[in-house]
Amino acid sequence: MARWQPDARGRLEAAALELFRERGFEQTTVTDIAARAGLDKRTFYRLFGDKREALFSGGKLLEEVVIKAVAETEATPFETVIAAFRRVADEIFAGRLDMVRVRQSVIEANPELQERELRKMGSLAAAVAAALRDKGVGETTATLATESGITVFRVAFARWVAAGNDASLTDLIIEVAAELRAVTSAPEPHSDLGQS
Amino acid sequence: MARWQPDARGRLEAAALELFRERGFEQTTVTDIAARAGLDKRTFYRLFGDKREALFSGGKLLEEVVIKAVAETEATPFETVIAAFRRVADEIFAGRLDMVRVRQSVIEANPELQERELRKMGSLAAAVAAALRDKGVGETTATLATESGITVFRVAFARWVAAGNDASLTDLIIEVAAELRAVTSAPEPHSDLGQS
Missing domain, CATH: 1.10.357.10 (Tetracycline Repressor, domain 2)
Structure with a gap:
């Protein structure tokens, strides 16, 4: 099963979704997403090219x-x-x-x-x-x-x-x-x- | 029947297609299209919003x-x-x-x-x-x-x-x-x- 797990990727995706819903897509930064997930920007960019990637x-x-x-x-x-x-x-x-x-x-x-x-x-x-x-x-x-x-x-x-x-x-x-x-x-x- | 007729619209569409094929879409101007159809730019703009419209x-x-x-x-x-x-x-x-x-x-x-x-x-x-x-x-x-x-x-x-x-x-x-x-x-x- 490839169900969602609380790993870095999953936490960042969930944090991105929460913030996109709360603030809108344009108003959310990668720094915001990483902070919400309790991780740093470097970890985000290791896993995703940009914030759109967290959705796709x-x-x-x-x-x-x-x-x-x-x-x-x-x-x-x-x-x-x-x-x-x-x-x-x-x-x-x-x-x-x-x-x-x-x-x-x-x-x-x-x-x-x-x-x-x-x-x-x-x-x-x-x-x-x-x-x-x-x-x-x-x-x-x-x-x-x-x-x-x-x-x-x-x-x-x-x-x-x-x-x-x-x-x-x-x-x-x-x-x-x-x-x-x-x-x-x-x-x-x-x-x-x-x-x- | 709504078949193609040699009216202004049809002539401009045909001229646009010929020029897009010969020169490429970007390299073709509305002036070129009107001239090829034997009409003027004003007639083109009366019928189409821009050159893309001639295709669509x-x-x-x-x-x-x-x-x-x-x-x-x-x-x-x-x-x-x-x-x-x-x-x-x-x-x-x-x-x-x-x-x-x-x-x-x-x-x-x-x-x-x-x-x-x-x-x-x-x-x-x-x-x-x-x-x-x-x-x-x-x-x-x-x-x-x-x-x-x-x-x-x-x-x-x-x-x-x-x-x-x-x-x-x-x-x-x-x-x-x-x-x-x-x-x-x-x-x-x-x-x-x-x-x-």
């Missing part, structure tokens, strides 16, 4: 977990991607809903951070599709399975962080994957969509 | 066509989105592959234009999901149908502009939609879902 360093672990799960899962390409995101839900997000909600609210308040989050999702998608192709999956199928899986993860994640939710992220992923299957399944054979 | 003004028409088609189509939400993109293929893109290829190569060479293209796609997705909700479709279904439809369109579009393709965009949308259905269908397919 988890993306690398997430990508590693997803790619490893894709390589290890024996299922159809779409089921493989869904299984990989369920592993992420169990290994990275379980028990961290409060911190994730704070992180989301910080990112939603800052367009620059939103763009970075979008780019990270784009690079995750490229990595997942590449991992599927490495297993012999054709290019179009790899892209479609990856994009569909990421859509499921994004919708499930939004439900998970929404106020009032008490379902686990992994259960929400299963639920939304079933909904996607229902949404994209053929309505009936020979339906004519051409004219209206 | 089609997005508004695309969104209008998609939203109108979503409102008019009677089908499942996913089929509705697919039908809307087929209408876009027929009404906007048919016969314009050469210009679209030039536009793609200009955008791919410029990260700022890529980000703008991504943002436009995001705002199109929001508009399509809203149009589905206006028809009474639930929020999650609307999001899943929209994201799946946009994935189909993006993959079909990439195949359409790829070197060597000679299929029509509308046929590629039908083909990729069928592939998406197959990719996301339950792992044990029923015999009535079609050939595997």
Whole structure:
């Protein structure tokens, strides 16, 4: 389990989130973050390039977990991607809903951070599709399975962080994957969509 | 039909694309574009805010066509989105592959234009999901149908502009939609879902 531990990295990430929420992203300095975590600036810069990194360093672990799960899962390409995101839900997000909600609210308040989050999702998608192709999956199928899986993860994640939710992220992923299957399944054979 | 016509807007868009390809986006001025189109700068600024707009003004028409088609189509939400993109293929893109290829190569060479293209796609997705909700479709279904439809369109579009393709965009949308259905269908397919 890669759950959050009270090590220097985790303490600095938690301190950064607290301060971003209390003061806003722009108004928080690396010195503030290090002080709140009971550490010094040198330790911060040993672990993170800048204060934005304290919000995004988890993306690398997430990508590693997803790619490893894709390589290890024996299922159809779409089921493989869904299984990989369920592993992420169990290994990275379980028990961290409060911190994730704070992180989301910080990112939603800052367009620059939103763009970075979008780019990270784009690079995750490229990595997942590449991992599927490495297993012999054709290019179009790899892209479609990856994009569909990421859509499921994004919708499930939004439900998970929404106020009032008490379902686990992994259960929400299963639920939304079933909904996607229902949404994209053929309505009936020979339906004519051409004219209206 | 909203096919390209040799009006001022169309002439300026075509001139801009030619010059962006010949000289690069940064090296082209509005004066150059107007001169190439046989028009003056004043006419350019009456139609476009800046030279980037000459690449992106089609997005508004695309969104209008998609939203109108979503409102008019009677089908499942996913089929509705697919039908809307087929209408876009027929009404906007048919016969314009050469210009679209030039536009793609200009955008791919410029990260700022890529980000703008991504943002436009995001705002199109929001508009399509809203149009589905206006028809009474639930929020999650609307999001899943929209994201799946946009994935189909993006993959079909990439195949359409790829070197060597000679299929029509509308046929590629039908083909990729069928592939998406197959990719996301339950792992044990029923015999009535079609050939595997």
